[in-house]
Amino acid sequence: MKIHEYQAKELFRQFNVKVPEGGVAFTAAEACEVAGGLGGYPVVVKAQIHAGGRGKGGGVKLAQSAQEVETFAGEIIGMNLVTHQTGPEGRRVGKVLVEQGLNIAKELYLSILPDRATAKNIIMASEAGGMDIEAVAEETPEKIIKVLVDPLAGLQGYHLREVAFGLNIPPAAMKSFTQLLSSLYRLFAQYDCSLVEINPLVLTAEDEVIALDAKMDFDGNALFRHKDILAYRDTDEEDPLELEASKFNLNYINLGGGGNVGNMVNGAGLAMATMDIIKQAGAEPANFLDVGGGANAEMVENGFRIILSDPNVKGILINIFGGILRCDVLAEGVVEAARKTGLNVPVVVRMEGTNVEEGRRILAESGLDLTTAVDLKDAAGKVAAMVS
């Protein structure tokens, strides 16, 4: 789960990770008020959305006066911000973070994330701060320092020293840096983060180390033990259909590319492979939808409704490999859903596995206009032909 920069900075403050003075504002007037309390100009006005690349998209502005704060905040709040991470449709900005400007001597990069290959936490740091770190990793990998931390033993002093010396932190700033990194690690570990990233981390002319930016992502599987983080969820940042699906425990992803074939599958791997085979058959998948192993008729019905609320969908492929989820249960759900929602697009059903004969009988006797398929290739071919 992602949170906003201003929320991440709240957590940073709680954990003693130094951040610039500032506050969030939802209107231009509020922005001026926040700026007025910062004790001088320049101040920075930053759009708060769950995507990077805000500066290049015009979502970050340096203001030299209260008037400029008002102007910039007025422009940014309500704008549709397009960055390389939002996609071409962009994201509407609802709030800004207003912060004091800093006397920057050097920009650094710092992040902590779990490394799946080694099962250790990895601290990544670079003197090439403020840049797209993936580009740095690709073009000049030697500029990135990587330090692995065993999650059982935890962070040690030498980890901090390795990073600090690797970044050529000046002696006067050494304490400030190691204190920040150890606090950041504590925050990362305590909250089951899947990423904590500061880009840039700045070294000021006064030899202080301050997190100018803050990005945090949390392991969704661990949120049961971090109820306080759930309060940071911003549903405005979520796709409306995905938000609706999440209410019914449906694992739905809107592919957003104007795909014309909706699909409903049990199991994540099979769902991905079903999207792929739709594409290979010459159509375009509209979504990912895993109804899971314990799906009931109600979930199938809601899945149907959500798929159909995407106006681009011209046909639906249902692909179920019955294991725990029995084909007869699925078939009953499909029939019920079709009766309730009405079938305004063709539906191809492919079922295999537990109780498949019973499932096929239910579909055949329903009197509904459903197309059945003998196997996956047949199913994808049929649905693609129907939407073309």
Place this chain on the structure above:
Amino acid sequence: MSVFVDENTKVLVQGITGKEGQFHTRQCVAYGTPVVAGVTPGKGGQSMDDIPVYNTVKTAVQETGANCSMIFVPPPFAADAIMEAADGGVELIVAITEGIPVMDMMRVKNYLKDKPCRLIGPNCPGIITPGVAKVGIMPGPIHKPGGPVGVVSRSGTLTYEVVHQLTMQGIGQTTGIGIGGDPVNGTNFIDCLEAFQGDPETKGIVMVGEIGGSAEEDACEYIKAKVTKPVVGFIAGLTAPPGRRMGHAGAIISGNSGTAEAKLAAMKAAGVHVSESLGAVGEVCASVF
């Protein structure tokens, strides 16, 4: 012959009295798997069907000689259950549970490093040696006993699809292993490839991967160096958008890494017979094996 699970496997089920635990224990027993014990803290002394339930893994192992544990414990307590199984002397731990926090699994993985046990999963369908024993939640009847093919996969239902196609082609399986869809798991592709390579009855291997991480690429390096048996490969997620977690916690393209294209290229470079379409896996296998 088979790998990891055979006629000597004696299963205990952690979380046997829960809904899932009960249901799947019965399915495994019906398949012929010797389930000798269950563990549910606080329910020691009771029984599930005729299977004795114990409070701790240690007692269950001492009393019954169980050497394999199948875990259905809910995510908040699953890491604890895995470590308990390892400490209790269980040799093969099969963790079915989906949704264990990554940090928990990292601790488990480091904890198990020097222990004489193997973890399969978590977030996996389990492992089956068709006709011998099923330690997991996969539908038994789609399998065909006797080999000659070993199957290893990161997914559940996708594996059923592949196994079903094999069976339809008349190709049986030695052992089918679901290694799970989480970013940090126990047994990996390479462990399974090594085991299948060393199993005389396994004549070929089917490897089913998906987007995210580099386990497939690492496995392909291993195939190039060590595997002489023919391998058929499939990767799910060609149409998955980057930066989105596709159901499985581990199925995510981060930046340029973990793409299906890169994995398919690695497979081809390693001499793996690639089936680009899921619909054709059975046919490709029939032509290779």
